[in-house]
Amino acid sequence: MDITVRIQSDDFDAAAEIRKLTEGNGDIGAVVTFTGLCRDEKGTLATLELEHYPGMAEAEIRRIADEAATRWPLNGVTVIHRYGKIAPGANIVLVVTTSAHRTAAFEAAEFLMDFLKTRAPFWKKEWLADGTSGDWVEAHDRDDSAAERWKNT
C-alpha cells in the first residue's frame, strides 16, 4: 500500500499524482480523484486563508488514510492539502485512490473527504473583495453527519 500525504502551500497537479500511483502497476483498474476548489462566492471572495496545525495536520490525515487502507482493498492513496492564501478557483485539496475495482476506490475517496472535513486540523478564513476581513468559515452539521455514516460499516 502506497500512502502519500503532503501538506503544502504550493499548488498540485492531479494528473502527475495519478501517474505516480498508477505507472508500472498493472493491478489497478480504477482511479478516483477528488479535487476541492475555492469557490468565488459570486465574486464576493478575494482570498481564502487556510490556517493549519503543522505536524498534526499530516499525522491526522495519515491516520485517516491508514484507516481507509484497512477498510478497502486499495493499491494506493494520495492526499495533498494546501495551506496559506488560496485564490478563488484555485485548488485546496486532492484525494486520489486506486484499486482493482471501482467500488473500493469510490468509497475510500468519499471516506477520506468526510474525515478530512471533520478531523484534519485546518481552518478557513474569508478575505472579502471589498477589502475587509470576513469571518472564519463555520463547520457544517452536514459534514459531521457525513462522517457519522461510516461508523457502522
Place this chain on the structure above:
Amino acid sequence: MDITVRIQSDDFDAAAEIRKLTEGNGDIGAVVTFTGLCRDEKGTLATLELEHYPGMAEAEIRRIADEAATRWPLNGVTVIHRYGKIAPGANIVLVVTTSAHRTAAFEAAEFLMDFLKTRAPFWKKEWLADGTSGDWVEAHDRDDSAAERWKNT
C-alpha cells in the same frame, strides 16, 4: 450544464478535461474523476479489444449523463470512452463531474459508472500474452446490482 460525451480510440488526458470543465467557473467546489484502466491480469493479458455500437454508444451515454444532471445539481459532466485495442495499464474510460459540493459530484460519478457498465454498448474481448484469442469478458451480476441501487433514490 456542460455535458460532453466522446467515443474515441485515442487516449485522453484527465487533467485537460478537468481544466475544460473548471476554468473560469467560480461556482465549482468539487471535482470528481473516475478513470478506468486496463488491468494486466498478472501478465496473462496482451491486449483488450473494445467493440462498440457506433452512434448508440454516444447516444446512450448522453442519456445517462442527462439523467445524472436531473438527479444532482451538477455544473458539468464529461464522459470519454475508448474503443479498439487497449494495452494493459492504459486508460479505458474517464468520467468527470463538477458541482458546488462534494456529495453531488461523488454520487453522480458513481451513478454514471454503474450505468456505463450495464447500459453503454461496449464489449471487451481479451487477447492473451501466449498469442491466443481469449474470451469475451462476461458481464458481472455485481454490476447489475450496482445499477439497481439507484432505482429507488
Place this chain on the structure above:
Amino acid sequence: MKILYFAWVRERIGKPEEEIDLPGNVKTPSDLLAFLRTRGPEYESAFEEPDVIRVAADQTHVEHDMPITDAREVALFPPMTGG
C-alpha cells in the same frame, strides 16, 4: 429491416449486419429471435439462450416484449461489458 450483431453474436453469425425482410408476425424482439433461429445453425448457436440477448431498436434499449415493427434498425448483442 436492418439487423446488427455485436461481440460474440456477430462472431457466431459471421457478419456484422444484414438487411432482412421480416414476416408480418415478427412484432417484438422475442418474435425476431425465434424467427432468426430458423435461419440456420449459426443463428441457432448465437441465439441458443435468447433470454441473455440484449436488444436495441433505433439505438435505444428495448425489452423483449416491446413492439419493434416501426424500427429502422434493430441490434442484437450480449450483455454489455464497457466502463
Place this chain on the structure above:
Amino acid sequence: MKILYFAWVRERIGKPEEEIDLPGNVKTPSDLLAFLRTRGPEYESAFEEPDVIRVAADQTHVEHDMPITDAREVALFPPMTGG
C-alpha cells in the same frame, strides 16, 4: 505545558501558543478550559462556549473528559473546516 491556539481561538487570546504551569487539579481538557477562563477577558471570550472547543493532546484528538496530564503539548481550536 505548551498550549497552542488556532483560528479564532488564537485571535481572541492574541497569541498562537504559550507555556503554562498548570495547577495539579487540571487533569482533562474540561479542567484546562475552566482554568484558562480565569486568566482574563481574552480567555473568557475564546472559551465562552467551552463545548464547541476541540482539543488535541500531542497532536491527537481527545475528548473533553480524557486525561491530558502526560501530554507535552495541548492544542485548543474551533471545529475544523478543512477539505
